[in-house]
Amino acid sequence: MKTEKIINHIVNWLKDYAIKAGVNGFVVGVSGGIDSAVTSTLCAKTGLKVLCLEMPIHQAPSQVSRALNHIDWMKSRFPNVEMTQVNLTQVFDSLIEALPTVENEEDRFMSLANTRARLRMTSLYYFAALQGLLVAGTGNKVEDFGVGFYTKYGDGGVDLSPIADLMKSEVYELANFMGINQDIIEAAPTDGLWGDDRTDEDQIGASYDELEWAMRFVESKSNPDSLKTREKQVLEIYTKMHKANKHKMVPIPVCEIPMEMKS
Numbered sequence: 001m002k003t004e005k006i007i008n009h010i011v012n013w014l015k016d017y018a019i020k021a022g023v024n025g026f027v028v029g030v031s032g033g034i035d036s037a038v039t040s041t042l043c044a045k046t047g048l049k050v051l052c053l054e055m056p057i058h059q060a061p062s063q064v065s066r067a068l069n070h071i072d073w074m075k076s077r078f079p080n081v082e083m084t085q086v087n088l089t090q091v092f093d094s095l096i097e098a099l100p101t102v103e104n105e106e107d108r109f110m111s112l113a114n115t116r117a118r119l120r121m122t123s124l125y126y127f128a129a130l131q132g133l134l135v136a137g138t139g140n141k142v143e144d145f146g147v148g149f150y151t152k153y154g155d156g157g158v159d160l161s162p163i164a165d166l167m168k169s170e171v172y173e174l175a176n177f178m179g180i181n182q183d184i185i186e187a188a189p190t191d192g193l194w195g196d197d198r199t200d201e202d203q204i205g206a207s208y209d210e211l212e213w214a215m216r217f218v219e220s221k222s223n224p225d226s227l228k229t230r231e232k233q234v235l236e237i238y239t240k241m242h243k244a245n246k247h248k249m250v251p252i253p254v255c256e257i258p259m260e261m262k263s
Contacts, residue, residue: 001170003177007042010162014136015046017160024132025049025080029120029155031192032066035138035163037184038175040070042162043136044078051127054085055120057092058195066184073181084127088119095119113193117154128159137161140168142208146215147238148245149191149204156248167215168208204241206234214238 018025025048028040043050052074054067074081095115102108124135137158143149144164150156163171168189175185188199189208201207206214214235217224224235 001173003173006166006170007045007174007177010042011045014043014160014162015048018046018048018134021134023134025051025134026136027051027053027124027128027131027133028136028138029053029055029124030067030071031138032063032070032184033138033187033189033192034168034171034175034180034184035140035143036067037070037180038171038178039136039138039163040074040081041178041180042174044074044081047080049131049133050074050078050081051131051133052081052083053120053124053127054083055088055123056085057088057116057119059192060195060197062187063190063192066181066187070181070184086123088116088123092116092119109194113191114151114154116193117151117191118157121154121157125157134159137164139164140166140171142168142211142215145249146211147204147241148248149200149241150248151193152248155191167212169212204237206237210234211238218242 014026025046026043028036028043028050030036030040030052040050040052052071054064054071056064068085071081071083075083092115096112121135127133128135135158137155137160139150139155139158139161140163144156144161163174166174172185188201190197190199191203204211211234213231215238217231217235218238224232227235
């Protein structure tokens with residue numbers, strides 16, 4: 001992979017898009033994970049204003065410290081980087097109190113996890129509108145177009161996606177080349193939506209390397225008959241998630257009214 005050329009290509013694409021849109025720069029939610037670290041660094045390389053938001057909601061201290069360390073690292077290298085911390089824990093708790101209770105609390109765990117992502121999206125767009133910025137997405141290719149492992153109108157609610165054509169492994173290559181903090185590179189990927197230490201692999205049942213293999217296998221239209229047991233399991237996980245989350249990857253369906261009904 002021609003890593004440096006890819007970095008320059010993305011940086012030029014970001015800068016050109018922002019200038020044509022007539023905005024001041026970008027706002028990025030920095031979580032302490034590899035994707036947001038790479039995205040925010042690419043945005044910073046444009047020379048345009050970059051506002052990094054750190055938005056904890058009952059966040060694990062390790063995630064918060066990684067995010068803050070990355071922002072400090074960025075600010076020491078790029079004078080165009082600013083940072084704002086917005087603690088959304090109280091907002092989240094107040095929302096839970098305002099919502100009606102359910103018979104089985106476990107039934108709404110996923111809904112509340114997605115609510116965290118949507119509160120962060122709302123905050124990102126608050127600052128974007130206030131300061132004339134674009135919300136830069138942090139999703140990679142296997143998440144966004146493979147298994148759909150993101151929240152609709154949460155971390156999926158963005159203005160542009162600079163790394164969405166890169167596999168997770170390729171995002172790591174960019175991170176290593178740009179000198180991203182080692183603690184971020186070595187941390188197990190997590191969406192940080194549960195208030196515990198569960199990883200993406202814990203939730204999905206497969207690693208990103210396995211999911212990348214499955215995505216490429218499906219695209220190649222190869223015969224699955226000769227696959228090993230684990231490969232078949234991973235392919236089943238990938239296929240099931242892709243099908244279930246397809247609605248996130250396609251335009252919102254519009255009910256088209258026949259012209260004869262309108263006349």
